[in-house]
Amino acid sequence: MIEINNLKKCYGERTVLDIPSLTINDGEMLAVAGANGSGKTTLLKILGGIIKTSEGSFVVPEKILYMPQNSYAFHGDLIKNILIGGADRSRAFEMLDKLELTHLAKKKAKSLSGGELQRLSLCRVLSKSCDLLLLDEPTSACDATGAELVIKVVTEYKEKTGCTVIISTHSPLLAMNASERLIILNSGKIDADGSPEETLAHPGSQWAKSFVAGWKI
Ligand SMILES: Nc1ncnc2c1ncn2[C@@H]1O[C@H](COP(=O)(O)OP(=O)(O)O)[C@@H](O)[C@H]1O
Numbered sequence: 001m002i003e004i005n006n007l008k009k010c011y012g013e014r015t016v017l018d019i020p021s022l023t024i025n026d027g028e029m030l031a032v033a034g035a036n037g038s039g040k041t042t043l044l045k046i047l048g049g050i051i052k053t054s055e056g057s058f059v060v061p062e063k064i065l066y067m068p069q070n071s072y073a074f075h076g077d078l079i080k081n082i083l084i085g086g087a088d089r090s091r092a093f094e095m096l097d098k099l100e101l102t103h104l105a106k107k108k109a110k111s112l113s114g115g116e117l118q119r120l121s122l123c124r125v126l127s128k129s130c131d132l133l134l135l136d137e138p139t140s141a142c143d144a145t146g147a148e149l150v151i152k153v154v155t156e157y158k159e160k161t162g163c164t165v166i167i168s169t170h171s172p173l174l175a176m177n178a179s180e181r182l183i184i185l186n187s188g189k190i191d192a193d194g195s196p197e198e199t200l201a202h203p204g205s206q207w208a209k210s211f212v213a214g215w216k217i
């Protein structure tokens with residue numbers, strides 16, 4: 001279980017994240033939506049141990065995998081790019097196959113398109129096992145087909161491993177169809193929290209209401 005208590009992140013005078021209390025159950029698939037600058041990346045980075053909180057505490061499982069918002073490529077081909085993260089070779093090939101990158105396996109990772117690079121970044125993460133998977137906007141560079149594939153593979157991974165998944169996203173498809181729970185962040189605070197249906201029906205604030213306007217299940 002993930003438990004957050006009175007968590008705050010401040011930069012100078014500015015509080016960019018303020019979560020009094022939040023519990024996420026084991027095996028839950030949670031989407032975090034919200035405008036640019038609402039604190040999604042900050043939340044994921046804190047849970048992933050990449051940055052520190054200013055105040056408060058949180059409890060997370062031991063084995064965590066984190067996919068950053070900005071995908072990157074190391075020198076070398078796609079296989080090298082996955083193995084560099086410490087993955088098992090057969091798992092790396094399996095993930096390349098699932099994410100439809102096998103035909104590019106021997107190409108230089110730096111030559112990939114944005115959408116391909118994002119799927120490679122996901123391969124790097126999903127080739128390993130974890131208790132908590134943190135994905136920061138994993139479909140932002142994907143076309144519609146690519147986004148559907150990413151959602152399918154992440155859902156499969158979650159079902160197979162039973163890990164908890166937290167995904168920050170702007171994608172209504174990911175937030176509404178793939179997730180079991182949807183949180184909406186507004187200036188670092190939680191405006192809505194519930195099943196996608198509940199959040200859509202009761203957005204919690206006028207701001208959240210206009211944010212999800214037009215979203216459908
Ligand atoms: N290192 C930093 N120094 C100062 N402000 C920061 C820093 N990192 C993030 N911020 C600010 O924190 C706010 C939340 O950022 P972020 O979590 O990246 O938002 P989101 O991922 O929802 O777009 C933004 O206003 C951003 O400018």
Ligand SMILES: [Mg+2]
Nearest residue numbers: 040041042069
């Ligand atoms: Mg972000």
